[in-house]
Amino acid sequence: MNIGIYIYDDAEVLDFSGPFEVFSTAQRLAKNEWNIFLVAQHNQPVNARGGFSVNPHYSFADHPPIDLLLVVGGVHNNELTKAPVIDWIKRTAQLAPVVASVCTGAFLLAKAELLNGKNVTTHWEDINDLAAMFPLLNVISNKRWVKHDKFTTSAGISAGIDMSLHLVAEHISPELAKLTAKQMQYTWHKNI
Template identity: 65%
Template structure:
């Protein structure tokens, strides 16, 4: 299973490193055949929040088929204005089994018209903006993550770790998700 995490300039570091750690740890503990990787638009170094340099494993042109797509948050304002990014997200999502967002990554999924009619969430600070900008979404503020069919959206930063553990439980077993949280010495908040 190929799990691609989309990164971009000014992405929140824990938004992508948290899910990456959860999924790669679960892969190791569960003897899974999961290929977890970072994807950026171009094969350049991405400057995440705080000037944290990250080099994706693949670019839009070089990544393998993606079974699970995770779109992270950060300063998303420029990302939603990029036709190439929105088109890529839409195309990858159309063939992926699961699509998830962390924090303001939900804005990027919404811009690609993937969340219309669904109940979703985002970082608490951006709830009103997401609701106003994308009125076809049912935006809730009292959930760390929301799972709706093939789509999962989460609140900000650490909520992405909780959501990723939930994703492990859906892709494999609850037991593996609990083992992963224990290995990470992380207190998993299971309730949505």
């Protein structure tokens, strides 16, 4: 499975590093063939929140096929205005069997018209804005993550870790997800 995590300037660090850690830990424990990588629009360093500089593994032009696309949140307003970004997200998500977002990454999926008519969530602070900007979405609050068809959206920041553990449980096994959380010394917050 190729797991591509989309990052951009002012992306929230834990939004991409938390899921990356979950998937890479699960890969190591299961000794599976997952390929986890970061994708940016261009093949150059990305300055995430707080000036955290990170090098993407691939750009839009050279990444391998993506089986699980994860779109992260952060200061996303600039990304919403970039037609090449929204077009890439739309094309990639249409081909990927699994699509997820962390926090305000849901805005980017919504802008690409991928979430219309679906149950979704985002960071508690952005729930009202998501619902107002994209009235065709059914925005749910008070959930760590929401799954609808092949789309899974999570609430803010650390909720991306919980959602990623859920994806491990769903696509491999609940036992591997529990073992991954234990290995990370993380208390998995499940949806109830």
